[in-house]
Amino acid sequence: xxxxxxxxxxxxxxxxTARITCGGNxxxxxxxxxxxxxxxxxxxxxxxxxxxxxxxxxxRFSGSNSGNTATLTISRVEAGDEADYYCQVWDSSSxxxxxxxxxxxxTVL
Amino acid sequence: xxxxxQSGSELKKPGASVKVSCKASGYTFTNYAMNWVRQAPGxxxxxxxxxxxxxxxxxxxxxxxxxFVFSLDTSVSTAYLQISSLKAEDTAxxxxxxxxxxxxxxxWGQGTLVTVSS
Numbered sequence: 003x004x005x006x007x008x009x010x011x012x013x014x015x016x017x018x019t020a021r022i023t024c025g026g027n028x029x030x031x032x033x034x035x036x037x038x039x040x041x042x043x044x045x046x047x048x049x050x051x052x053x054x055x056x057x058x059x060x061x062r063f064s065g066s067n068s069g070n071t072a073t074l075t076i077s078r079v080e081a082g083d084e085a086d087y088y089c090q091v092w093d094s095s096s097x098x099x100x101x102x103x104x105x106x107x108x109t110v111l
Numbered sequence: 112x113x114x115x116x117q118s119g120s121e122l123k124k125p126g127a128s129v130k131v132s133c134k135a136s137g138y139t140f141t142n143y144a145m146n147w148v149r150q151a152p153g154x155x156x157x158x159x160x161x162x163x164x165x166x167x168x169x170x171x172x173x174x175x176x177x178x179f180v181f182s183l184d185t186s187v188s189t190a191y192l193q194i195s196s197l198k199a200e201d202t203a204x205x206x207x208x209x210x211x212x213x214x215x216x217x218x219w220g221q222g223t224l225v226t227v228s229s
Contacts, residue, residue, distance in 0.1 A: 003173070035215035037156075044206060044219040045156065051213055088156050092214025099172060100146060100158035100216070 006103035024089030115220035133207030140188035
């Protein structure tokens with residue numbers, strides 16, 4: 003089965019740029035989606051189709067995907083961005099199933 | 112607006128069963144598959160499987176076969192997750208999430224905490 007690998011934690015100072023990676027075999031050939039989850043809340047979609055933003059998501063959130071790594075970039079990080087972030091793909095290679103990365107805790111210093 | 116509203120928290124004893132509901136509104140229920148995701152305490156998101164809301168055909172992820180059943184009542188735009196023979200390790204928040212055609216989940220239900228304890 004397809005595996006997505008994320009770093010457990012990333013720390014960044016306010017106003018700086020945070021980059022959260024998601025590794026997978028030839029992930030560049032798949033569409034990657036990203037979710038933000040704050041404590042006690044349901045996940046919220048922040049990026050779909052590698053780099054598209056749903057309405058209401060700030061332009062500070064962007065995504066890219068190439069080769070074996072997809073990246074979620076958060077510019078001008080704010081305290082309110084502190085959360086867990088998960089990458090996800092829909093794996094249609096064998097049967098149709100969802101796959102999540104293990105999640106990354108973003109800490110704003 | 113598009114919304115998924117789940118049933119409330121449950122406290123169950125080991126060996127019992129639980130049925131979690133997920134009521135959809137704001138869209139045509141049968142146009143989108145419904146997925147279920149588990150989150151154990153302090154852990155990440157785990158995809159459990161999905162149900163075709165047109166045919167009612169479920170697909171279960173590895174580790175979620177046997178005791179887990181997805182079902183529908185399309186007349187009230189509601190999906191259900193039933194777990195039987197509950198174990199302590201089933202303690203988790205269970206989310207329903209609509210699957211978009213591009214493969215992402217949006218929106219999500221607010222989550223249902225199922226606690227299994229004697």
